[in-house]
Amino acid sequence: MESGVLLFIGNEESSMNFKDNWYPFRQDSTFLYFFGLDMPGLTAVIDVDQDVEVIFGDNLTTIETIWQGSHPPLSDLAAAVGIEKTKSKSEISTFLDSVDGQRIHFLPPYRPENSRKLESWLTKTQLEIQSSISEKFIKAVVSLRSIKSxxxxxxxxxxxxxxxxxxxxxxxxxxxxxxxxxxxxxxxxxxxxxxxxxxxxxxxxxxxxxxxxxxxxxxxxxxxxxxxxxxxxxxxxxxxxxxxxxxxxxxxxxxxxxxxxxxxxxxxxxxxxxxxxxxxxxxxxxxxxxxxxxxxxxxxxxxxxxxxxxxxxxxxxxxxxxxxxxxxxxxxxxxxxxxxxxxxxxxxxxxxxxxxxxxxxxxxxxxxxxxxxxxxxxxxxxxxxxxxxxxxxxxxxxxxxxxxxxxxxxxxxxxxxxxxxxxxxxxxxxxxxxxxxxxxxxxxxxxxx
Amino acid sequence: MESGVLLFIGNEESSMNFKDNWYPFRQDSTFLYFFGLDMPGLTAVIDVDQDVEVIFGDNLTTIETIWQGSHPPLSDLAAAVGIEKTKSKSEISTFLDSVDGQRIHFLPPYRPENSRKLESWLTKTQLEIQSSISEKFIKAVVSLRSIKSxxxxxxxxxxxxxxxxxxxxxxxxxxxxxxxxxxxxxxxxxxxxxxxxxxxxxxxxxxxxxxxxxxxxxxxxxxxxxxxxxxxxxxxxxxxxxxxxxxxxxxxxxxxxxxxxxxxxxxxxxxxxxxxxxxxxxxxxxxxxxxxxxxxxxxxxxxxxxxxxxxxxxxxxxxxxxxxxxxxxxxxxxxxxxxxxxxxxxxxxxxxxxxxxxxxxxxxxxxxxxxxxxxxxxxxxxxxxxxxxxxxxxxxxxxxxxxxxxxxxxxxxxxxxxxxxxxxxxxxxxxxxxxxxxxxxxxxxxxxx
The missing domain is CATH 3.90.230.10 (Creatinase/methionine aminopeptidase superfamily)
Incomplete structure (x- = not known):
C-alpha cells in the first residue's frame, strides 16, 4: 500500500439468546495477524502516509473490573505488540472525519455489527460500504497472509x-x-x-x-x-x-x-x-x-x-x-x-x-x-x-x-x-x-x- | 393481545471468523416457545384480528441438500407444530406492507442482523425501531413465559x-x-x-x-x-x-x-x-x-x-x-x-x-x-x-x-x-x-x- 489509511476492525462479543449471553469470543483473523490483541472492542488504523499506527479501544471501568477482573491498560497491551498510540473508541469517528485527501481502505465486513460501524463512521449506506471495499487492501493482506512464516x-x-x-x-x-x-x-x-x-x-x-x-x-x-x-x-x-x-x-x-x-x-x-x-x-x-x-x-x-x-x-x-x-x-x-x-x-x-x-x-x-x-x-x-x-x-x-x-x-x-x-x-x-x-x-x- | 400483528423473528447462523464458519446455532427463545422450530432463517406472524398464523422461510435447494442433507419441507415442519400456512422469506415485506390499520408488534432485537431485518421490512431507521418496540407484546410474552408448565x-x-x-x-x-x-x-x-x-x-x-x-x-x-x-x-x-x-x-x-x-x-x-x-x-x-x-x-x-x-x-x-x-x-x-x-x-x-x-x-x-x-x-x-x-x-x-x-x-x-x-x-x-x-x-x- 503506497498511501492511504488502513482500517482494521476487530470483532465484538456475539450474542446467543440475549445480549450478554455470549458465544466464545473470536477475534478477526486479519486483526490478529497485524495486531495480535485477542479481545473485543478494538479498531486499529495504519496511516501509510504519516507512518502512524493507532489502536482505538476503552479500558475497563472499575465496575467492569468487578465483574470481569482486571486487565492491563490498553496502552500497555498496545505497547507489547509494538503500537505506541492508543485512543478511546469514541475518537474513531473524529479521526476518520479528519482524514483529508487520503483513501480510507477497509476489508469486507462479515459480521453485521462491523458493517454497521463502517456505515456510521463513514456516513455511508450498507450498499455504499459494499461497493467501497478496497480491492487493493484485500490483495495486500492476501499476499502477506498467504505465505506462512x-x-x-x-x-x-x-x-x-x-x-x-x-x-x-x-x-x-x-x-x-x-x-x-x-x-x-x-x-x-x-x-x-x-x-x-x-x-x-x-x-x-x-x-x-x-x-x-x-x-x-x-x-x-x-x-x-x-x-x-x-x-x-x-x-x-x-x-x-x-x-x-x-x-x-x-x-x-x-x-x-x-x-x-x-x-x-x-x-x-x-x-x-x-x-x-x-x-x-x-x-x-x-x-x-x-x-x-x-x-x-x-x-x-x-x-x-x-x-x-x-x-x-x-x-x-x-x-x-x-x-x-x-x-x-x-x-x-x-x-x-x-x-x-x-x-x-x-x-x-x-x-x-x-x-x-x-x-x-x-x-x-x-x-x-x-x-x-x-x-x-x-x-x-x-x-x-x-x-x-x-x-x-x-x-x-x-x-x-x-x-x-x-x-x-x-x-x-x-x-x-x-x-x-x-x-x-x-x-x-x-x-x-x-x-x-x-x-x-x-x-x-x-x-x- | 386484543388486536394487531405479532412478529416473531427467528435467529440466523452467527459467523465466527468468516461468513460460513458458524457458531453452534441458537434459536431465539421466544420463537422456540411459540413455534418450536429450531433452525435458522424463519420468521413467524400471528395476526390476532384475522386469527391467522404464518411461518415464513425457504426450503433447501437441491444444491443445499447436497451440502447439508435433506430436511422435510417447511410446510410439514410447520404443520407438526400446528401452523397451517407457510410462505417464502421473500414474501415477508409484502405481507407486512399489506397490513392495514393494525399495529405490527415486535420484541427488542438483540442481534444486529435481526435489527436490520426490522429496519428493512418496516422501512424505519435503527432509532425508530428502538422506539417502536411493543411494550404490550413484551408484557404478554413475559406473562406467559414466566409461569412454567x-x-x-x-x-x-x-x-x-x-x-x-x-x-x-x-x-x-x-x-x-x-x-x-x-x-x-x-x-x-x-x-x-x-x-x-x-x-x-x-x-x-x-x-x-x-x-x-x-x-x-x-x-x-x-x-x-x-x-x-x-x-x-x-x-x-x-x-x-x-x-x-x-x-x-x-x-x-x-x-x-x-x-x-x-x-x-x-x-x-x-x-x-x-x-x-x-x-x-x-x-x-x-x-x-x-x-x-x-x-x-x-x-x-x-x-x-x-x-x-x-x-x-x-x-x-x-x-x-x-x-x-x-x-x-x-x-x-x-x-x-x-x-x-x-x-x-x-x-x-x-x-x-x-x-x-x-x-x-x-x-x-x-x-x-x-x-x-x-x-x-x-x-x-x-x-x-x-x-x-x-x-x-x-x-x-x-x-x-x-x-x-x-x-x-x-x-x-x-x-x-x-x-x-x-x-x-x-x-x-x-x-x-x-x-x-x-x-x-x-x-x-x-x-x-
Missing part, C-alpha cells in the same frame, strides 16, 4: 497435532450403539482441554455423503462407516483440519475397502504432485482423474476418463474441491473473497459443477499451507437427478451405480506445507492406510470374523 | 440433572496442578455428550471473586478454592445453572470453612423464605442480612445490621443479586428487559450498588423457576476503593477486613420451582454441605492432615 508453520503444526489428538480419541472411542454427539463431546473435550477450541463446527457422521453435516443425532451401527472432519484451533487461533473415515466396527466391508482405497490413491497422488509452480486446479483435476479411474475399475464410470473429467462427470461423486488454504482461518482468508485468495487475474474460478466449489485454483507457492481432501460421495438425491436426466451417461453406468446408492461417503484429509521442492505433511502422521485404521479399530472393538 | 418443569429438571452431572465430574476430577481449561473441557464434554450444550459461558476459576470470569488459564493450587458456575442447555434449549465452590485440595481451610458456612446459611434461609407472594427483593435483603450477620461474627462487619443492609454496606461483599428467573434462557427473558421480567409498575429496580444488579425483585408466583445464589466476594480493588473513601465505616471494620483481602470468593447456587406453598429444589441434589463436599473431595485427593 516459520513461526506460523510451528503454530499451525501445533493446531494440527491437537487435531490429531482429537481424531485418535474418536478412533479409539467410537463403538456401535454410541450417539454421534457423544463423540462430538469427546473431540470438543480434547480441543478445549489442550487450551484451544474447534476451528469449525465438527462433522461427525455416519452419513458421510452429506458434505457439511452438522447433525449429531444418529446412532453408530456396525457395518456403517463414521466420517470425522474436524480440527483444533490453537490458543493463538491457528487452525488444524483433518478428516478420517473409519469403520464403525473393526473392519471395512469389501466395497467400503474398495472405495476407500480409491480415495486414498487420489490423496497420495495429489500429495506427490504438490510443489511450487503447479496450479492447484491441475492437482484437483489429476486427483479427480484418479478417482474416476478407480470408479471405472468398479464399473461405475466408463469411457474416456480425460473426457469424463473434462466434462465434469466425476463430480457426481466428488462434488467439492480438493483442498483450501489454512492458517488463522480453517478456510484461510475466506472473508476476503475466494477470487483473491484462491485465484488471480490469469485464473478465474470455473463455473462447472464441482470445480465451482474448488476454493484454491492458482499456482502453489513455497510457504502456502493447504489441505488435501479427496472424497467419494454417493448422494441419493443427486444420483436420482442425474440418472433422471441421463446426465453424462457416456461416462456413468447408472445400472452399476444403483448398487452404491446407499453406500455413504468417504473422505480423507491432511494439512501440508508447500516447501522448496514439494510438500510436507504437517504434524504427527495419523493412521490413514486401511491396515493402519483397521489395526487401530481391532484394538478397540476386538477382531471379528 | 409441567412439561417445562420436566425439561428444566432435565437440564438441571445434566448440570449436576457436569458438576459431579468437575468435583471428581479437579486436582492441584491442573489448568482451569482442562475442567472447562470436561464440563463441555458432559453437556455435549448428553445431547445438549452449555447454557452460558462456564465460570471455572480459582479467582471466585471475579464474578463473571471467562479466563481459564490459571493452574489449580492446593489451598485455593475452585468456583464452578455453569449449567447445561438441554436438547430442547432449556437451561440449568448451578454453582459450587470446592477446595482445590480435599479440605477447606478454617477461614474458607467459616465464610462457606455463612454463604450456605444465607442460601438455606433464602430457600425457606421462597413462596408465592413474597417479593424476591425481600428474600434478597434477608439473605443479605444473613451474610452480614456471619461477617459480623467474624468481626468484618459491625453495628446495626438492619441499617447496614438498608444502606447497602454488605454490598462490598455481595455485589450482585440473589437470583434470577430460569427457563429457555439462563437469565430467562433477559432480552425482553429486566424491568418487565423482574419488576413491575409497583416495584421499580433500585439504583443502589448491589440491588441494581438484582434481576428479580417482584413477588414470586407459583410456577416461577428461579435460582438462589448468595455469595461472599473479597474484591481487592473494590475494598481499596471503599477503604480509601472510608465508605460505610460504621458497618465495616477495614482493619479486620485486611486479613481477607486475598481470600477470593465463594458462591453456591441451585434452581428452584415455586410451588403452592414454598419452593422445590429442581433435579438431583448435589453435594453442598461442607462435610458432603469434603467427603467427596477426600475420595478424590485422599485425606490429608
Amino acid at each position: 516459520e513461526e506460523e508453520i510451528l503454530e499451525i503444526t501445533n493446531a494440527v497435532n491437537m487435531s490429531v489428538k482429537m481424531h485418535k480419541r474418536l478412533m479409539r472411542e467410537a463403538k456401535p450403539g454410541m450417539k454421534e454427539y457423544e463423540l462430538l463431546g469427546l473431540v470438543n473435550y480434547e480441543a478445549i482441554s489442550s487450551g484451544g477450541s474447534v476451528s469449525f463446527p465438527p462433522i461427525i457422521t455416519i452419513d458421510g455423503q452429506i458434505l457439511h453435516n452438522h447433525n449429531y443425532s444418529n446412532t453408530l451401527v456396525e457395518g456403517k462407516m463414521l466420517l470425522g472432519d474436524f480440527g483444533a484451533e490453537s490458543a493463538m487461533n491457528y487452525a488444524g483440519d483433518i478428516t478420517r473415515t473409519i469403520p464403525v466396527g473393526s473392519r471395512f466391508s469389501d466395497s467400503q475397502r474398495e472405495i476407500y482405497q480409491i480415495v486414498l490413491n487420489a490423496y497420495q497422488s495429489a500429495v506427490t504432485l504438490c510443489k511450487p509452480g503447479i496450479p492447484f486446479k491441475d492437482v484437483h483435476l489429476s486427483a479427480s482423474k484418479k478417482l474416476a479411474e478407480g470408479l471405472k475399475d468398479l464399473g461405475i464410470m466408463k469411457g474416456d476418463l480425460d473426457d469424463a473429467v473434462h466434462h465434469g462427470a466425476h463430480a457426481l461423486f466428488f462434488q467439492c474441491g480438493l483442498g483450501h488454504m489454512m492458517g488463522l482461518d480453517v478456510h484461510d482468508m475466506e472473508d476476503l473473497g475466494e477470487q483473491y485468495v484462491g485465484y488471480n487475474e490469469e485464473l478465474l474460478k470455473c463455473t462447472q459443477f464441482g470445480l465451482k466449489s474448488l476454493r484454491l485454483g492458482k499456482e502453489l507457492e513455497k510457504g502456502f499451507v493447504i489441505t488435501i481432501e479427496p472424497g467419494i460421495y454417493f448422494i441419493p438425491k443427486l444420483i436420482e437427478q442425474w440418472a433422471g436426466e441421463k446426465l453424462h451417461s457416456d461416462y456413468i453406468d447408472y445400472n452399476e451405480l444403483a448398487h452404491f446408492q446407499n453406500f455413504g461417503g468417504i473422505r480423507v484429509e491432511d494439512g501440508f506445507e508447500i516447501t522448496e521442492n514439494g510438500s510436507k505433511l504437517l504434524g504427527e502422521p495419523l493412521e490413514i492406510e486401511i491396515r493402519e485404521v483397521e489395526g487401530l479399530r481391532e484394538g478397540v472393538i476386538g477382531c471379528r470374523p | 409441567e412439561e417445562e418443569i420436566l425439561e428444566i429438571t432435565n437440564a438441571v440433572n445434566m448440570s449436576v452431572k457436569m458438576h459431579k465430574r468437575l468435583m471428581r476430577e479437579a486436582k492441584p496442578g491442573m489448568k482451569e481449561y482442562e475442567l472447562l473441557g470436561l464440563v463441555n464434554y458432559e453437556a455435549i455428550s448428553s445431547g445438549g450444550s452449555v447454557s452460558f459461558p462456564p465460570i471455572i476459576t480459582i479467582d471466585g471473586q471475579i464474578l463473571h470470569n471467562h479466563n481459564y488459564s490459571n493452574t489449580l493450587v492446593e489451598g485455593k478454592m475452585l468456583l464452578g458456575d455453569f449449567g447445561a442447555e438441554s436438547a430442547m434449549n432449556y437451561a440449568g445453572d448451578i454453582t459450587r465452590t470446592i477446595p482445590v485440595g480435599s479440605r477447606f481451610s478454617d477461614s474458607q470453612r467459616e465464610i462457606y458456612q455463612i454463604v450456605l446459611n444465607a442460601y438455606q434461609s433464602a430457600v425457606t423464605l421462597c413462596k408465592p407472594g413474597i417479593p424476591f427483593k425481600d428474600v434478597h435483603l434477608s439473605a443479605s442480612k444473613k451474610l452480614a450477620e456471619g461477617l459480623k461474627d467474624l468481626g468484618i462487619m459491625k453495628g446495626d445490621l438492619d441499617d447496614a443492609v438498608h444502606h447497602g454496606a454488605h454490598a462490598l461483599f455481595f455485589q450482585c443479586g440473589l437470583g434470577h428467573m430460569m427457563g429457555l434462557d439462563v437469565h430467562d427473558m433477559e432480552d425482553l428487559g429486566e424491568q418487565y421480567v423482574g419488576y413491575n409498575e409497583e416495584l421499580l429496580k433500585c439504583t443502589q450498588f448491589g440491588l441494581k444488579s438484582l434481576r428479580l425483585g417482584k413477588e414470586l408466583e407459583k410456577g416461577f423457576v428461579i435460582t438462589i445464589e448468595p455469595g461472599i466476594y473479597f474484591i481487592p480493588k473494590l475494598i481499596e476503593q471503599w477503604a480509601g473513601e472510608k465508605l460505610h465505616s460504621d458497618y465495616i471494620d477495614y482493619n479486620e477486613l485486611a486479613h481477607f483481602q486475598n481470600f477470593g470468593g465463594i458462591r453456591v447456587e441451585d434452581g428452584f420451582e415455586i410451588t403452592e406453598n414454598g419452593s422445590k429444589l429442581l433435579g438431583e441434589p448435589l453435594e453442598i454441605e461442607i462435610r458432603e463436599v469434603e467427603g467427596l473431595r477426600e475420595g478424590v485427593i485422599g485425606c490429608r492432615p
Whole structure:
C-alpha cells in the first residue's frame, strides 16, 4: 500500500439468546495477524502516509473490573505488540472525519455489527460500504497472509497435532450403539482441554455423503462407516483440519475397502504432485482423474476418463474441491473473497459443477499451507437427478451405480506445507492406510470374523 | 393481545471468523416457545384480528441438500407444530406492507442482523425501531413465559440433572496442578455428550471473586478454592445453572470453612423464605442480612445490621443479586428487559450498588423457576476503593477486613420451582454441605492432615 489509511476492525462479543449471553469470543483473523490483541472492542488504523499506527479501544471501568477482573491498560497491551498510540473508541469517528485527501481502505465486513460501524463512521449506506471495499487492501493482506512464516508453520503444526489428538480419541472411542454427539463431546473435550477450541463446527457422521453435516443425532451401527472432519484451533487461533473415515466396527466391508482405497490413491497422488509452480486446479483435476479411474475399475464410470473429467462427470461423486488454504482461518482468508485468495487475474474460478466449489485454483507457492481432501460421495438425491436426466451417461453406468446408492461417503484429509521442492505433511502422521485404521479399530472393538 | 400483528423473528447462523464458519446455532427463545422450530432463517406472524398464523422461510435447494442433507419441507415442519400456512422469506415485506390499520408488534432485537431485518421490512431507521418496540407484546410474552408448565418443569429438571452431572465430574476430577481449561473441557464434554450444550459461558476459576470470569488459564493450587458456575442447555434449549465452590485440595481451610458456612446459611434461609407472594427483593435483603450477620461474627462487619443492609454496606461483599428467573434462557427473558421480567409498575429496580444488579425483585408466583445464589466476594480493588473513601465505616471494620483481602470468593447456587406453598429444589441434589463436599473431595485427593 503506497498511501492511504488502513482500517482494521476487530470483532465484538456475539450474542446467543440475549445480549450478554455470549458465544466464545473470536477475534478477526486479519486483526490478529497485524495486531495480535485477542479481545473485543478494538479498531486499529495504519496511516501509510504519516507512518502512524493507532489502536482505538476503552479500558475497563472499575465496575467492569468487578465483574470481569482486571486487565492491563490498553496502552500497555498496545505497547507489547509494538503500537505506541492508543485512543478511546469514541475518537474513531473524529479521526476518520479528519482524514483529508487520503483513501480510507477497509476489508469486507462479515459480521453485521462491523458493517454497521463502517456505515456510521463513514456516513455511508450498507450498499455504499459494499461497493467501497478496497480491492487493493484485500490483495495486500492476501499476499502477506498467504505465505506462512516459520513461526506460523510451528503454530499451525501445533493446531494440527491437537487435531490429531482429537481424531485418535474418536478412533479409539467410537463403538456401535454410541450417539454421534457423544463423540462430538469427546473431540470438543480434547480441543478445549489442550487450551484451544474447534476451528469449525465438527462433522461427525455416519452419513458421510452429506458434505457439511452438522447433525449429531444418529446412532453408530456396525457395518456403517463414521466420517470425522474436524480440527483444533490453537490458543493463538491457528487452525488444524483433518478428516478420517473409519469403520464403525473393526473392519471395512469389501466395497467400503474398495472405495476407500480409491480415495486414498487420489490423496497420495495429489500429495506427490504438490510443489511450487503447479496450479492447484491441475492437482484437483489429476486427483479427480484418479478417482474416476478407480470408479471405472468398479464399473461405475466408463469411457474416456480425460473426457469424463473434462466434462465434469466425476463430480457426481466428488462434488467439492480438493483442498483450501489454512492458517488463522480453517478456510484461510475466506472473508476476503475466494477470487483473491484462491485465484488471480490469469485464473478465474470455473463455473462447472464441482470445480465451482474448488476454493484454491492458482499456482502453489513455497510457504502456502493447504489441505488435501479427496472424497467419494454417493448422494441419493443427486444420483436420482442425474440418472433422471441421463446426465453424462457416456461416462456413468447408472445400472452399476444403483448398487452404491446407499453406500455413504468417504473422505480423507491432511494439512501440508508447500516447501522448496514439494510438500510436507504437517504434524504427527495419523493412521490413514486401511491396515493402519483397521489395526487401530481391532484394538478397540476386538477382531471379528 | 386484543388486536394487531405479532412478529416473531427467528435467529440466523452467527459467523465466527468468516461468513460460513458458524457458531453452534441458537434459536431465539421466544420463537422456540411459540413455534418450536429450531433452525435458522424463519420468521413467524400471528395476526390476532384475522386469527391467522404464518411461518415464513425457504426450503433447501437441491444444491443445499447436497451440502447439508435433506430436511422435510417447511410446510410439514410447520404443520407438526400446528401452523397451517407457510410462505417464502421473500414474501415477508409484502405481507407486512399489506397490513392495514393494525399495529405490527415486535420484541427488542438483540442481534444486529435481526435489527436490520426490522429496519428493512418496516422501512424505519435503527432509532425508530428502538422506539417502536411493543411494550404490550413484551408484557404478554413475559406473562406467559414466566409461569412454567409441567412439561417445562420436566425439561428444566432435565437440564438441571445434566448440570449436576457436569458438576459431579468437575468435583471428581479437579486436582492441584491442573489448568482451569482442562475442567472447562470436561464440563463441555458432559453437556455435549448428553445431547445438549452449555447454557452460558462456564465460570471455572480459582479467582471466585471475579464474578463473571471467562479466563481459564490459571493452574489449580492446593489451598485455593475452585468456583464452578455453569449449567447445561438441554436438547430442547432449556437451561440449568448451578454453582459450587470446592477446595482445590480435599479440605477447606478454617477461614474458607467459616465464610462457606455463612454463604450456605444465607442460601438455606433464602430457600425457606421462597413462596408465592413474597417479593424476591425481600428474600434478597434477608439473605443479605444473613451474610452480614456471619461477617459480623467474624468481626468484618459491625453495628446495626438492619441499617447496614438498608444502606447497602454488605454490598462490598455481595455485589450482585440473589437470583434470577430460569427457563429457555439462563437469565430467562433477559432480552425482553429486566424491568418487565423482574419488576413491575409497583416495584421499580433500585439504583443502589448491589440491588441494581438484582434481576428479580417482584413477588414470586407459583410456577416461577428461579435460582438462589448468595455469595461472599473479597474484591481487592473494590475494598481499596471503599477503604480509601472510608465508605460505610460504621458497618465495616477495614482493619479486620485486611486479613481477607486475598481470600477470593465463594458462591453456591441451585434452581428452584415455586410451588403452592414454598419452593422445590429442581433435579438431583448435589453435594453442598461442607462435610458432603469434603467427603467427596477426600475420595478424590485422599485425606490429608
